[in-house]
Amino acid sequence: MSGAFTPVIPGSADASLPSPTTLKQVPLSGGPANPSAAALGTQFGPVVKRVEVVRGETTVYVEGAKLLDVVQWLHDDPGQRYDYLSDVTAVEYRDPERALQVVWHLRSLPRRRFLRLKVEIATGAPLEVPSVWSVYRGADWLERECYDMFGIRFAGHPDLRRILMWEQYREGFPLRKDFPLRGRFSRSEQLRQALSVNPEARYSMEELSVVQAFEDLPADMRQRLLRGERTGE
C-alpha cells in the first residue's frame, strides 16, 4: 500500500475530461488507445510487449515478471491514479498452442480511464504470476478465485487457497480446457467426498476473525483448530 488514502470526491475528476457517455460507433478494433498505454511504453520500455484496442478498450500486454512494478506505477503515478482493481481473471484458448492469459482490469476514477493488462504464460511454463495484493487489498479473493478455477499461482498472495470449491477438492481446476465438464470422478465419488466435509468446520486459522475470536470459541473447536484440522475430513 502506498501513501495515504486519497478519497475520490464526486466531481473531483479532472475537469478537462468529458463526462462519461455511452460510446457510439466504436470500431471493432483500432481507434485511439488509452493514453496510459503510451505512458507505460515510455516508462517501462520493453516490458510492454504490445498494445491492442478492441471496441475502444485498451489492452496492454506486459511481461509477467515486471507486472507488480507496472501495477504499482499505474496506481501511484499522479498522471495515472488507477485506484480500482475491478477484476482478475484468466483466459485459456482451446488451441493448446496459444498462451494462457491472465487478465487484470484496472479503473481510474479520477482520470476516467479503463485499462486491461494481460500477461501471457506460454504453454509448459509454470503458471505463476506476481500477486497485486500489496497494491490492491481487494485482489485477495479475486486471485483466490482465479487460482481455484485455473490453478494459477499468485506469488506473494498471503492466503492462496480455494474459494469457490471446498478446500479438499481434488479433481483439479474446473475452468481449464482439459477439465471434463462433469468432473473427473464418478458421481457417487463426488457425492461421497462432498458429504464427508463437516459443514460446521468451515474455518481455518488463516481466517483473521477466527484468530481474534479464538479464546471465545468452544473448547472442541479450539482443539480442532489447534490440531490444524481444516474442513473436517
Next chain:
Amino acid sequence: MGLTARPAGTGAGRNLGAPDASSHDSWVATRLDFLVNWSRAGSLWPMPFGTACCAIEFMATAASRFDLARFGMERMSFSPRQADVLICAGRVPFKLAPVLRRIWQQMPQPKWCISMGACASSGGMFDNYAVVQGIDTIIPVDVYVPGCPPRPEGLMYGILMLQEKVKRERMSDTSLRNEMDPDPSSGLYIPAQAIDELSEPFGNSVHQTRSGL
C-alpha cells in the same frame, strides 16, 4: 430403488391407501390417525431451502396472489428445528450437499421433503462438475415438482399431493418415522452404483464429458 432402509419385519412397505380392511388397526386407532393426520396436513410448516431461481417462484407462491397460507403453510420456518417440510427450491452444488444433509437431520420427525424444480430433482440442465444430480441422492424426497421453474400452481399441486400423503399415514406404521442413517463408510443413502447409474449423462451432455483436448 430401496431408498428407505427399513428394519426387517415392518410389513410390506408404506401403506398409501386409506386404512383398509386388511389392517388390524382398531376403530379408535384409525380415528386417532385421522385426527392427527388432519392436523398435521393442515399445518405443515415449510423450511424454505431456496438456492436459485426456483426460490423466486416459491416466494411468488407464498405471496398474496397464490397465498400458501390457505393450505396452512403461512409460517415459513427458517429454523429447521421447527419445520415439518423441507422445500428445496433450486440447484444444490456439491459444496452445499453436507449443509442440506445437516439441515434435514436437524429437522424433527415427522418431516417431509419436496424437491421443487428440475434442478433439485435431477440436476436439470446443470450436468456439470459442481451440481448434485438430484437431491434424492442426499436426502429422501416425498414429492417431486417438475418444471423450470414450476409455476406456483405446480408447487401448490405438489403440496396438495404431500397433504394427501400425510393424510394416509398410519401411526402404527413406525417405519414411516425412521431416521435414515447413511452408510457410515461412504455417507451415502443409496448404493454408489445406483447413483452413478441415475446420473448417467443423457442427450447432449454425453458429448460434453470430453474436454476436446
